[in-house]
Amino acid sequence: MEGGASTARGPFVGRPAVGPRPLAAPRLPRGRAGLLKAASARTRTRRRLAERVAGAGLLAATTVSVLTTAGIIAVLAFETLAFFRAVPLRDFLTDTQWTPLFADKHFGIAVLAAGTFLTSAIALGVALPVGLLAAVFLSEIATPRIRQVLKPLLEVLAGVPTVVYGYFALLFVTPLLASFLPSISGFNALSAGLVMGVMIIPLVASLSEDALYAVPQSLRDGAYALGATRVQVSLRVVVPAALSGIVASFLLAVSRAVGETMIVAIAAGQSPRLTLNPLVPIETMTAYIVQVSLGDTPAGTLEFRTIFAVGMTLFLMTFALNALSHRLVARFRQRYE
């Protein structure tokens, strides 16, 4: 904007004459009056202009995130409406087959939703209890030293790319499961779900730990004074007191599981099937989007539009879960602050 070189020395842009000794200068008997005089009318206009330009630029940048949300909703709504002009909403919700890529087309989202439900349920079966116990351990039991070591290690788990987890599920966990579950298929919901559960543990652990940590110490002290053991204090006092924060972390975990893509696309298969059997190949909503994207489906066709209809379903589900979770966290904060 204005002279960039002088900013390096301080905040007074465009007025290098004042320099590094603005207040103590002996030639200015009235101290700050001299400083104010230096900001001549011209400088002041320039500063005001810079101020105006900066404010407008920052506001413009902020609108990008608003436009992103608007763009997501507009794109999904546009293609989804086009989809529902060809396929009745009733069929979409009640049909029990999903075969958009075959000659005999059926569009029952329940089939993909069942796949998503199955992998998510398995993942949450791992992530919720393990994550919560880990949170209790880190917040209530661990010494600061142990905590300092274990917490960053858990966070590394959250940084592993999902394609790596997919590799692990398909080529390590599935063969391992096959050694004692011989009927398991090469692609299955169990292996994908278990690995996804491990991926989500850090999310639950870290958010639940924040909630536990925020419980006032006086509650714990009170319970200990009554002779309670650590397990009693943790499970009967601290966890109930932090419940809304814990539930919020669970909801975010559900949302994450529902939206997770690569693990299920790699390890759970691409066979849409209305089943709750965790040992056979299935297809989740996200895996279907990947499957169509990998093929060369021309834009504007009904097959192409199905991925947006599926995407819209996914967006609405995760949006509802996230919104609910944020409300719970907000309520939780109010109670203890």
Next chain:
Amino acid sequence: MTAADPASLARRRRADRAFQVLAFAATTVGVGVLGVLVWDVLGDGLPRLSWQFLTSYPSRRPAEAGIFAALVGSVWLLVLTAIFAFPIGVATAIYLEEYAPQGRLSSLLEINISNLAGVPSIIYGLLGLEVFVRVMRPLTGGRSVLAGALTMALLVMPIVIIASREAIRAVPESLRLGGYALGATRWQVTRGLVLPAALSGIFTGTLLALARAAGETAPLVTMGALTYVAFLPEPSLEGLRAPFTVLPIQIFNWISRPQPGFHVNAAAGIVVLLALLLAMNAVVIWLRARTESAKGR
């Protein structure tokens, strides 16, 4: 908690002990799996890793295939993503922390950003496919590295914004007040005092966001990154409009093939990807340590 007879006391102690062991075990489950995963990937992939693997293009024969195009593509994508996401993300954070009037509008903006952070990445892929690949084709050239970077920039923007806001909020209020007392304008205070103090935190957040982008696969698959790229993007504006591939996509492609030779390649590719992420995180740790020691002084 009523009965205090010795038997009950012993029982409670045992239960307490058991619970602590269980909770500790739960905490180590994740770490244990991480260990097994790394050991498995290193065991499969490390023997395959060679100079040839790093400098070869993909091939139908697993033993001749390499990761060169994907590695260069990943670097391109990350640099471009940073160029788009960093200034806009930081500017948004500045606006929300230093400029926005407190009230309904600013809380709506905040809710919007936290919701964006929770949108599944594959949805960003659908957005990119429609907006950057189809509508803006004349500009982006379709399924190009430019379209991919724009999509990725939108995806990581909430992370950059949230991290930058935290860094800006951590700047002590006294610094701002001092600036205003000397007659500085809001922009002068922001640019001359707040930003320099928050910069290292902002860099840390941006690097973490880029690490996330480096591992993302789903949105790029959805918007149509190629899986077979036997050339490098030209270092020119035209090169921005060229098709591309990145490490996770190449790994995904190799995993999806039936031949075990490609699975070994996938493992070697994962080793390269994890090394890249490790390097980025090492920089983050170094930055944090530097900031902390600077604060200590």
